[in-house]
Amino acid sequence: MPELPEVETVRKGLTNLVAGKTIADVDVYWDRIITPPFSSEAFRNELLGETIHRIDRRGKYLIFILDHWAMISHLRMEGKYEVEQTGEPLKKHTHVVFHLTDGRDLRYLDVRKFGRMTLVPIGTQHEVTGIRDLGPEPIPEMFKLQPFKVALKTKARAIKPLLLDQKIVVGLGNIYVDESLYEAKIHPLRPANSLTSAEVKRLYHAIIDVLGRAVEAGGTTIRTYQNALGEAGKFQVALLVYGKTGEPCVRCGTPIKKMKVAQRGTHYCPQCQILTDKNSLPVT
Numbered sequence: 146m147p148e149l150p151e152v153e154t155v156r157k158g159l160t161n162l163v164a165g166k167t168i169a170d171v172d173v174y175w176d177r178i179i180t181p182p183f184s185s186e187a188f189r190n191e192l193l194g195e196t197i198h199r200i201d202r203r204g205k206y207l208i209f210i211l212d213h214w215a216m217i218s219h220l221r222m223e224g225k226y227e228v229e230q231t232g233e234p235l236k237k238h239t240h241v242v243f244h245l246t247d248g249r250d251l252r253y254l255d256v257r258k259f260g261r262m263t264l265v266p267i268g269t270q271h272e273v274t275g276i277r278d279l280g281p282e283p284i285p286e287m288f289k290l291q292p293f294k295v296a297l298k299t300k301a302r303a304i305k306p307l308l309l310d311q312k313i314v315v316g317l318g319n320i321y322v323d324e325s326l327y328e329a330k331i332h333p334l335r336p337a338n339s340l341t342s343a344e345v346k347r348l349y350h351a352i353i354d355v356l357g358r359a360v361e362a363g364g365t366t367i368r369t370y371q372n373a374l375g376e377a378g379k380f381q382v383a384l385l386v387y388g389k390t391g392e393p394c395v396r397c398g399t400p401i402k403k404m405k406v407a408q409r410g411t412h413y414c415p416q417c418q419i420l421t422d423k424n425s426l427p428v429t
């Protein structure tokens with residue numbers, strides 16, 4: 146599944162390829178990709194003649210800013226975009242084709258058909274369910290230490306699932322949450338309100354650091370996911386703990402362990418990220 150850094154890479158790739166281009170026609174081959182209230186026929190009609198001014202991103206949602214509409218696209222598990230000359234044969238799993246007036250197509254492919262697209266009136270894209278409740282983007286301009294501290298203080302939930310739910314800060318999927326907790330030396334099962342002030346600060350900086358480096362590197366290439374528009378990532382962020390089960394911790398040499406937390410494979414160093422009865426108690 147693409148995480149935020151991969152989606153940001155897709156956003157940049159799409160910006161280079163289709164920003165400023167106008168949609169001449171749309172073919173939808175799998176209706177369920179288009180979510181209500183629009184039928185695929187209405188979706189097509191509304192997009193005719195619209196220009197793609199820019200592509201924004203919130204969390205893992207891509208937001209195409211058009212003349213009258215914002216087209217919101219979520220890639221989910223395997224969705225990806227490709228740009229081809231109009232008339233080139235469609236590859237297997239092509240579900241939506243945007244014909245551009247410059248003789249090219251923007252094509253959406255999705256092996257598992259879990260991805261979704263929808264249109265909302267321009268200006269309302271931040272009020273859409275799914276986007277509305279997202280936490281701040283993980284950059285210092287948006288994500289601030291003090292509100293992060295307050296948010297953790299009021300939650301007794303384990304820190305890993307809390308960060309995965311995207312409400313306190315966006316961008317931490319299963320890979321980067323493990324990396325951030327490792328960097329901050331915090332056990333994934335620590336209750337959020339048991340983190341000391343120093344730990345919250347370490348975690349805050351780790352999240353900005355890990356996601357910042359991943360965005361810069363264009364994301365990781367894990368499993369079948371290819372980052373920008375089908376082109377496999379040339380750069381990969383070095384993962385220190387995710388997928389390193391049994392390998393020595395780069396800090397202390399202890400073999401990395403794997404366990405399940407909230408049904409997710411979770412990697413940690415049992416020496417650097419300790420869970421004790423004492424450090425599990427709320428900080429008062």
Ligand SMILES: [Zn+2]
Nearest residue numbers: 394397414417
């Ligand atoms: Zn260690």
